[in-house]
Amino acid sequence: MPLLRERGQRQVFCGLAGIVWLHRKIQDAFFLVVGSRTCAHLLQSAAGVMIFAEPRFATAILQDRDLAGMADCNDELDRVVAELLARRPDIGTLFLVGSCPSEVIKLDLDTAAERLSRNQQGRVRILAYSGSGIETTFTQGEDTCLTALVREMPAADAPALLVVGTLPDIVEDQFCRLFDAIGIAPVHFLPPRRASELPPVGAGTRVLAAQPFVGDTVAALAERGATLIEAPYPFGVEGTRAWLGAAAAAFDIPDARVQDVCAAPMARAERGLARYREQLAGKRISFLPDSQLEIPLGRFLARECGMQLVEVAVPYLDRRMLGPELALLPAPERLSEGQDVEAQLDRLRADRPDLTVCGLGLANPLEAEGLTTKWSIELVFSPVHGFDQAPDLAELFARPLNRRARLAF
Amino acid sequence: MQLTVWTYEGPPHMGAMRIAASMRDVHCVLHAPQGDTYADLLFTMIARNAKRPPVTYTSFQARDLGGDTAGLVQRTLRETVERFRPQALLVGEACTAELIQDQPGALAEGMDLGIPVVPLELPAYTRKENWGAAETFFSLVRALLRGRPLPERGQGAPKANLLGPTALGFRCRDDITEVTKLLGSLGIEVNVVAPAGASPADLLRLPEADFNVCLYPEIAHETCAWLERMFKQPWTRIVPIGVGATVDFLREAAALAGVDPAPALAAAQTRLPWYSRSVDSTYLTGKRVFIFGDATHAIAAARVATEELAFDVVGLGTYSREFTRELRAAAEQYGLEPLITDDYLEVEARVLELAPELVLGTQMERHIAKRAGIPCAVISAPVHVQDFPARYAPQMGFEGANVLFDTWVHPLMMGLEEHLITMFREDIEFHDEAAPSHLGPAATRGGAETRATAPADDAPADVSDEELIWDMDAERELRKIPFFVRGKARRNTERYARESGVATITIETLYDAKAHFGR
Numbered sequence: 009m010p011l012l013r014e015r016g017q018r019q020v021f022c023g024l025a026g027i028v029w030l031h032r033k034i035q036d037a038f039f040l041v042v043g044s045r046t047c048a049h050l051l052q053s054a055a056g057v058m059i060f061a062e063p064r065f066a067t068a069i070l071q072d073r074d075l076a077g078m079a080d081c082n083d084e085l086d087r088v089v090a091e092l093l094a095r096r097p098d099i100g101t102l103f104l105v106g107s108c109p110s111e112v113i114k115l116d117l118d119t120a121a122e123r124l125s126r127n128q129q130g131r132v133r134i135l136a137y138s139g140s141g142i143e144t145t146f147t148q149g150e151d152t153c154l155t156a157l158v159r160e161m162p163a164a165d166a167p168a169l170l171v172v173g174t175l176p177d178i179v180e181d182q183f184c185r186l187f188d189a190i191g192i193a194p195v196h197f198l199p200p201r202r203a204s205e206l207p208p209v210g211a212g213t214r215v216l217a218a219q220p221f222v223g224d225t226v227a228a229l230a231e232r233g234a235t236l237i238e239a240p241y242p243f244g245v246e247g248t249r250a251w252l253g254a255a256a257a258a259f260d261i262p263d264a265r266v267q268d269v270c271a272a273p274m275a276r277a278e279r280g281l282a283r284y285r286e287q288l289a290g291k292r293i294s295f296l297p298d299s300q301l302e303i304p305l306g307r308f309l310a311r312e313c314g315m316q317l318v319e320v321a322v323p324y325l326d327r328r329m330l331g332p333e334l335a336l337l338p339a340p341e342r343l344s345e346g347q348d349v350e351a352q353l354d355r356l357r358a359d360r361p362d363l364t365v366c367g368l369g370l371a372n373p374l375e376a377e378g379l380t381t382k383w384s385i386e387l388v389f390s391p392v393h394g395f396d397q398a399p400d401l402a403e404l405f406a407r408p409l410n411r412r413a414r415l416a417f
Numbered sequence: 418m419q420l421t422v423w424t425y426e427g428p429p430h431m432g433a434m435r436i437a438a439s440m441r442d443v444h445c446v447l448h449a450p451q452g453d454t455y456a457d458l459l460f461t462m463i464a465r466n467a468k469r470p471p472v473t474y475t476s477f478q479a480r481d482l483g484g485d486t487a488g489l490v491q492r493t494l495r496e497t498v499e500r501f502r503p504q505a506l507l508v509g510e511a512c513t514a515e516l517i518q519d520q521p522g523a524l525a526e527g528m529d530l531g532i533p534v535v536p537l538e539l540p541a542y543t544r545k546e547n548w549g550a551a552e553t554f555f556s557l558v559r560a561l562l563r564g565r566p567l568p569e570r571g572q573g574a575p576k577a578n579l580l581g582p583t584a585l586g587f588r589c590r591d592d593i594t595e596v597t598k599l600l601g602s603l604g605i606e607v608n609v610v611a612p613a614g615a616s617p618a619d620l621l622r623l624p625e626a627d628f629n630v631c632l633y634p635e636i637a638h639e640t641c642a643w644l645e646r647m648f649k650q651p652w653t654r655i656v657p658i659g660v661g662a663t664v665d666f667l668r669e670a671a672a673l674a675g676v677d678p679a680p681a682l683a684a685a686q687t688r689l690p691w692y693s694r695s696v697d698s699t700y701l702t703g704k705r706v707f708i709f710g711d712a713t714h715a716i717a718a719a720r721v722a723t724e725e726l727a728f729d730v731v732g733l734g735t736y737s738r739e740f741t742r743e744l745r746a747a748a749e750q751y752g753l754e755p756l757i758t759d760d761y762l763e764v765e766a767r768v769l770e771l772a773p774e775l776v777l778g779t780q781m782e783r784h785i786a787k788r789a790g791i792p793c794a795v796i797s798a799p800v801h802v803q804d805f806p807a808r809y810a811p812q813m814g815f816e817g818a819n820v821l822f823d824t825w826v827h828p829l830m831m832g833l834e835e836h837l838i839t840m841f842r843e844d845i846e847f848h849d850e851a852a853p854s855h856l857g858p859a860a861t862r863g864g865a866e867t868r869a870t871a872p873a874d875d876a877p878a879d880v881s882d883e884e885l886i887w888d889m890d891a892e893r894e895l896r897k898i899p900f901f902v903r904g905k906a907r908r909n910t911e912r913y914a915r916e917s918g919v920a921t922i923t924i925e926t927l928y929d930a931k932a933h934f935g936r
Contacts, residue, residue: 074542108452141453
């Protein structure tokens with residue numbers, strides 16, 4: 009498949025945006041960004057529409073005098089962390105999150121985290137990762153966060169399945185039931201709901217990625233002896249079936265067993281999908297780069313909903329993580345990596361697809377140009393994995409088309 | 418470093434973006450890392466603009482830092498001018514770019530782009546959003562108008578410019594309409610509204626007006642002062658928020674235009690004075706209110722609260738450091754210690770300490786009010802999407818006063834319910850922990866306890882508090898006082914006990930204190 013590589017203005021989030029869902033998933037963690045007012049502004053613009061009595065994230069904003077000397081910066085960080093921990097004694101795990109300014113001035117947050125952890129004498133675990141825009145794009149912020157957790161995971165060589173990537177609680181529970189019925193045990197999830205309950209890792213650990221953007225985490229787990237189960241991602245009936253099948257194969261469980269367990273939920277999902285397939289079949293769709301979910305979702309929409317792929321764009325292409333997906337993906341008119349947003353919008357206006365998947369900075373302006381859009385961030389915030397969410401996932405794409413058809417004005 | 422849970426203002430380049438996005442035919446190029454495009458969302462989602470803000474970012478990444486980032490800036494500038502063909506170009510840098518010092522403004526000036534280029538100095542580690550907007554507006558106006566001759570004025574109807582309304586400004590859209598109406602009632606024409614809706618060509622017409630209306634001093638103060646020096650244009654000092662301020666504004670504008678304000682004042686219609694005088698509002702008398710926001714809205718709100726709603730203002734503050742003097746003067750008028758801070762935690766501590774019955778603030782104070790279980794209404798930016806409403810909702814002028822009345826009274830418990838809660842405390846539906854029932858089933862007063870007990874009253878208290886003991890009966894009696902004044906009763910009783918040397922607080926002490934301080 010030919011690949012268009014572009015560089016230019018990129019209309020994407022930085023990795024700090026991951027905090028918006030990670031702070032909900034990991035309930036005993038606090039995220040302290042070390043950055044500028046811009047970073048603080050990003051976080052509150054993204055999450056501040058909710059009213060928080062006790063927010064679980066904050067920013068240590070660099071001041072002019074912090075930029076003068078490094079030693080001073082570390083003292084300042086110690087002071088701010090002490091202030092924060094005094095205010096919030098319930099914090100179990102504190103993430104120091106690097107940003108563009110902290111990376112550019114080369115403030116070593118890893119060392120700072122070690123020092124602060126020592127000072128806390130085990131009361132609070134303090135870890136560091138980067139969510140900077142210069143290094144990470146949107147969901148990559150979860151990857152760097154989970155990578156930091158891998159070092160903290162206890163060692164155990166017993167066979168176990170580790171599912172990596174944030175899943176909504178309800179989806180996690182569904183997968184638990186399916187794995188149990190198939191006969192895979194024990195099953196652990198990363199990230200866990202509480203940072204104090206990290207799953208073990210070792211030579212017996214088989215890693216199944218639930219999200220395509222956890223490449224670094226998988227590599228870090230491999231260093232601890234774990235092996236990756238290569239599979240497509242559990243979107244739609246086909247993806248979920250293949251994902252579960254790959255896990256079963258890794259545990260030497262016959263596929264017939266998987267088929268028995270999956271038959272009923274697959275039939276149910278097919279029934280639910282039928283209605284949306286009617287609405288989506290034949291419609292042309294373009295993805296602008298955002299989250300790395302573009303290829304698996306394009307695969308689902310094309311193969312299971314009958315949509316035609318026009319341009320499928322990804323912020324970066326991790327061929328190791330996306331190999332099984334690329335093998336299934338019906339060739340789109342264009343596959344692109346990176347972004348030059350103005351050139352891409354010119355192509356989009358020429359293509360005029362029926363539906364465009366894009367970020368919120370572009371969605372309303374494109375709607376005003378008469379293009380129907382699906383804002384992409386929702387795909388990271390909604391339960392979309394697994395059999396029982398397959399119709400919901402299709403509905404997310406059918407809804408804007410449906411709405412456009414219903415509105416009289 | 419400053420520990421920041423919420424920030425009242427964005428970085429200064431956000432202010433520059435607001436100026437560009439307010440105007441027509443102006444484009445802004447920002448040297449900024451990948452990810453800083455999040456700021457577009459504020460325009461397309463919060464203000465629901467149908468167009469992308471006219472801002473191009475260089476979007477540099479880590480791998481670019483080893484190479485030629487200055488070349489990236491130049492390429493971006495050239496492509497942007499070719500594609501968008503603006504009448505004027507703003508060039509600035511975001512906080513990360515400030516650290517790598519590529520001097521994009523100087524680069525742009527050296528490129529001979531064929532249009533006016535305004536390089537922006539936006540010190541991201543010392544200044545903030547409103548400063549950035551004010552500086553950008555001023556720099557642009559000065560770049561376009563410097564050296565222009567003084568135009569002839571005095572023919573036809575008097576004309577005024579409306580200066581200060583911007584994209585993402587709090588209710589700017591409707592304030593423009595309302596103030597245009599006010600000026601119209603005096604027979605004054607609006608010459609140019611800027612930056613909102615203006616093009617660089619419109620800015621060139623600014624000197625033709627007889628005077629300037631400085632609607633939002635945070636944005637336009639510096640520009641008004643410069644226009645006065647260069648083009649002899651006087652400018653209004655009164656911001657017409659509230660009935661009293663609107664009347665004063667009409668008089669001030671009439672004086673600057675040389676017209677008689679009497680007919681306009683006689684024809685003015687507003688419902689706030691009657692609504693506030695009607696007996697239904699009697700229970701609002703002396704409600705203790707805490708006010709925080711940008712200086713303009715906070716000062717205006719304090720006047721409305723005291724003179725027009727008969728509230729007691731117990732706290733007044735702003736995050737606008739540029740207007741410290743004005744806010745201090747206002748606070749002094751009400752006998753208050755002004756709170757000048759951009760530290761959310763400091764504002765939170767003050768609210769918990771004062772335990773007001775109503776908070777008038779920004780989106781950030783809504784977080785504080787939720788934690789403390791206090792009713793809250795929004796009077797100032799920063800705000801979220803619900804405060805960019807579809808309906809007509811000005812803050813200024815006579816209709817603005819109507820809007821203020823409804824908005825501020827709504828979160829308070831209504832009179833009858835308040836009386837009955839005070840009389841009967843154990844009703845299963847209407848009780849202390851329940852929010853005002855007119856706010857619906859979802860609302861709860863989860864934080865009421867926080868406010869009545871720790872940490873609301875304990876956290877910022879004096880050291881001597883530890884020596885005070887409440888006996889069980891007194892504690893129980895305290896709980897019979899309605900939640901919205903309980904925090905104040907506790908503090909007054911403790912203060913009375915300390916002052917009169919009582920170590921154990923009894924029911925008697927509680928009532929002694931009540932008699933001493935009044936309600």
